[in-house]
Amino acid sequence: MCEPFIRNHQYNLIKNQADSVLHALRTVSDPKILESVRFSAQTKVAELFPEITDNQKTMLEPNSGLKTSDDFQKYLQALEPNLIEFPQITENQIRKLFPKNKKLKLPDLAQIDFRYVSFLSWTDISTNKMFIVYHLGGQFVGVEGRYTAINKKSYCFVCNRYEELALFSAISKKRPAHASSDYYKSVGNYLCMNGHECNKNMTDASSLEKFIHSVIG
Known part of the structure; x- marks a missing residue:
């Protein structure tokens, strides 16, 4: 079996x-339209992996014999052993x-299937804070901010799905040259309240990474 090569958001796509x-x-x-749909789907998947082996390419390309829901389910299940897990992280690493959060409430890491995780997120209702942990550039980064439930559905900036959202606002660490000592800039966007659902839905990590860069500098 080859090394895992599919990230969660790629698997979702x-x-x-x-x-x-x-x-x-x-x-x-x-049949011409069906062939066009198949070709478009295979092209979009192939674009996710510009540098893969012939063996990996063969695994990703569903054959024309896939016609039923069971066929496609078996195809997707066959890809699961090739999923890259979210890097192993401990509670101490998260802390x-x-x-600055001496009483930080943590998610139950033992209950998480890290094959289907692009980022960790959780909320602390007592402090109205949301926390995000992401693996960026070979290391873990944490983003902390306030969240405000908007009590309606709209499109999440991370997964672009129509879900229950919260306005997530974090203080950017970026500071312009010659900024005064009391300068600060808040960066905000609308994010799924349910991080598990967001991870199931996201098909592109670029929006999340752009947001994280805007916060951590």
Whole structure:
């Protein structure tokens, strides 16, 4: 078996493309259109992995015999051993990312399947704070901010899905040259209240990484 090479958000996109092909098979009778949908799905998946081996490429390409929901489910299950887990992290490592929070409440790491995690996030209702942990540039980074539930659904900036959101606001560590001692800048965006669902939905990590860079500098 080859080394895992599929990140969670990439796996989610592969699932979405498989669903689009399955939907076309159920609703379209024109074979040319079906072939076009299959080709588009395979192209989008291939674009995720510009540097893969022939063996990996073969695994990613569903054959034309996939026609039923069970067929596609088996295809996706066959890819699961190739998922890259979120890097192993301990409670102590998380605490070091947020040194000012002496009473930091942590998620139950033992209950998390890290194959399906692009980022960790959790809330502390008592302090109205949300915490995000991400692996960026070979190291863990932590972002802490206030969250305000907006009590309605809209589109999350991370996963771009229509979900229950919170306004997440963090203080940016970026400081302009010659800034006064009391200068600060708040960076905010609308994020899923449920981090587990967000991880299941996200198909691109670029928006989250851009936001994190805007906070940590």
